[in-house]
Amino acid sequence: MAEIERESMEYDVVIVGAGPAGLSAAIRLKQLDADLNVVVLEKGSEVGAHILSGAVLDPVGLNALIPDWKEKGAPLNVPVKDDNFYMLGEAGQIRVPNWPMPPLMNNHGNYIVSMGNVCRWMAEQAEEMGVEIFPGMACSELVYGENGEVKGVVAGEFGKNADGTPGDGYEPGMELLGKYVFLGEGVRGSLSKEVIAKYELDKNSEPQKYGLGMKEIWEIDPAKHREGSVTHTMGWPLGSNAGGGSFIYHLDNNQVYVGFVVHLNYQNPHLFPYMEFQRFKHHPMVAKLLEGGKRIAYGARAITEGGYQSMPEAAFPGGALLGCSVGLVNLPRIKGNHNAMLSGKAAAEHAYAAIQTGRYGDVLDGYTTELKEGPIGRDLKKVRNVKPLWSKRGLLASLAVGGFDMWTNTFGFSLLGTMGHGKTDAAATGEASKHKPIDYPKPDGKLSFDRLTNVSFSMTNHEESQPAHLKLKDPSIPVSVNLPKYAGPSARYCPAGVYEFVGEGDDTKFQINFQNCVHCKTCDIKDPSQNINWTVPQGGDGPNYPNM
Structure with missing residues (x-):
């Protein structure tokens, strides 16, 4: 040419x-x-x-x-009024008090916004x-x-x-x-x-580390709305399967941001981050807040989590x-x-x-x-050791030892020095045969939703006649390597249902529904064979988020 x-x-x-x-x-x-x-x-x-x-x-x-x-009218209209931290179990929650937390965790003077x-x-x-x-x-x-x-x-x-x-x-x-x-x-x-x-x-x-953040905007019953309230949770439903947690932010107009983050260094390839998010909304504390409300927007994106040592x-x-x-x-x-x-x-x-x-x-x-x-x-x-502690020692160690480390860093020193991250998130993925499949409940259409229905709430659109912007370095790898070795994790880690395996046995094919892509880049990060290269589609295509 x-x-x-x-x-x-x-x-x-x-x-x-x-x-x-x-x-x-x-x-x-x-x-x-x-x-x-x-x-x-x-x-x-x-x-x-x-x-x-x-x-x-x-x-x-x-x-x-x-x-x-x-004076210039910046849309910072909802100051944070209260901070809440919870550790969730399947049926209940424990409030984590604010007083032991380092000063940097205080949200006083911050604002809930649509970026x-x-x-x-x-x-x-x-x-x-x-x-x-x-x-x-x-x-x-x-x-x-x-x-x-x-x-x-x-x-x-x-x-x-x-x-x-x-x-x-x-x-x-x-x-x-x-x-x-x-x-x-x-x-x-x-x-x-x-x-x-x-x-x-x-x-x-150090290798860069990532999380997958998924978010919905809900319009809730005015009687349950608390403008300026900020809530973060850890624990259920992820448990020991993955690091992560949730956020619930009450902005104005009876709207609430409901978000869920899954750290992408999880080992079990059967993990389905999107379904973990949907399951989270059925926790009694969250379900009580959302019942009678309606979801009005959805989206997802990756988050850089490696911090200071990964820059x-x-x-x-x-x-x-x-x-x-x-x-x-x-x-x-x-x-x-x-x-x-x-x-x-x-x-x-x-x-x-x-x-x-x-x-x-x-x-x-x-x-x-x-x-x-x-x-x-x-x-x-100040916070450089929280992520590696969480990755290597689990949630409780990151809370206890990481919290102590943040306190000492407030005074300019750390007994831990600077910890390394080790593997990339792709390399952290384990073989399917060494991990148990996870049974996820079917979405009920009221609090939880299937992926494709939710993607329609991201207003995503791609011109279908263009080349797929998701490029495979080797088109044979999804079926020949990723499916038998890792149980085809792209069908689960993508929060928009872009990837699927169709057919059975020797007729199995890997299908890329690039029209669904919300540009989160998770596939580029988490694919265990590092075979997917995310590139830009033609301009203007992708999600059309209103006020995310």
Whole structure:
């Protein structure tokens, strides 16, 4: 095939992803120099369409970026009024008191928010400052310069046939070139993954660890609604099968965010994270809250959980990784949006300083140092041992020893040093023959729902004639390896029912229903053979989250 000719546009800084990190970088660049040319490219149909987060927002990042956010109408309208922690058993619960918890676990001064709506508001602020924002523009390729540096991206390629050849209405997309390119794609972004591998940015860090977060928005009986209430649970139904827990956040308008996180380092390949979430809602405490209400939205996404010791080098020749592309979630706090904003602000400041001196296309070394030694590093370093303790010693050890370690870190030291994570989540998957199958109750259609019904509440849509954006490195592996050895775990770990095995015996085939994909990236992370590569579909496709 002849080489594709593309038009190009040049900017000072090209930003991939209109999430909290990318938008913070754009706003900060314009604050520093209104004449800088800054563009933000977003694969969702609109800003916020692909944003899914808990979310209880620590406003520290927003305070640093836009101190007068209240006067400017930022949608932080529900301050946290009370914190509740429970350990669940199948039939009851035990309240964990707040007083023994380290101060960093306190949600006083934080807000229950829709991060989708926060990002929509941030995009308005950025556009008022002159930032160009283009939604529906998936970035499918990196453009490299003569010295091997990243100098831009290819965005807006449309109209390929299912086999990858150009269709009748094919549009080749454009090259958007920048003095620096920022990748704020979120968790396990395809371009970030390429950059990390190419420049070996993770050679001195621990393997990144992940969780799968699933979330529903419920409208509940006003008599049961407690605006500003935050509840977290651990224990049932996961037990010893996997790490994880839940969140229940009461926002305004009688709405509640109900979420469930399963750590992806689980061993039993029979585990079905989505069904664990559905079973959780039948716990008496949760069922009592939700009965008589209705679910109005659903979505899922992976969460970076490796923390401080899993952070790769964040700067590379020609650009920087932002936010979840680096992995800046504080796992015990279940918060990362504040650090995402701070990372975007820091990257902007380092790029601005470089551009001022005539530099471009080089490594912003000071950026990685600031992430690890500045407020983000200090936030993550205090909690760095909670995840490895949970993974290696279980929930109770992480609560007791991890809690003690967080307390000592409050005073600047740790008796544990820095613990390692060991295996990747894919490598942690055990063989099916060594684990018991798990029997899950059938969804009742009132509190619990089947996957495909729930996916319809994510408003997900993909143009069916395009190539599948979920690529198999070896098409034979799902049936020849993953099915006999691991009982075909992709049919369970995907929270959207993308993967299924059809037929029997020698006629068994692996089917990819890419139209269902909610862009969570779990398959790219958890596939035990590391055979699935998640890439972007054409721009605008995927979920259309309203106020996740």
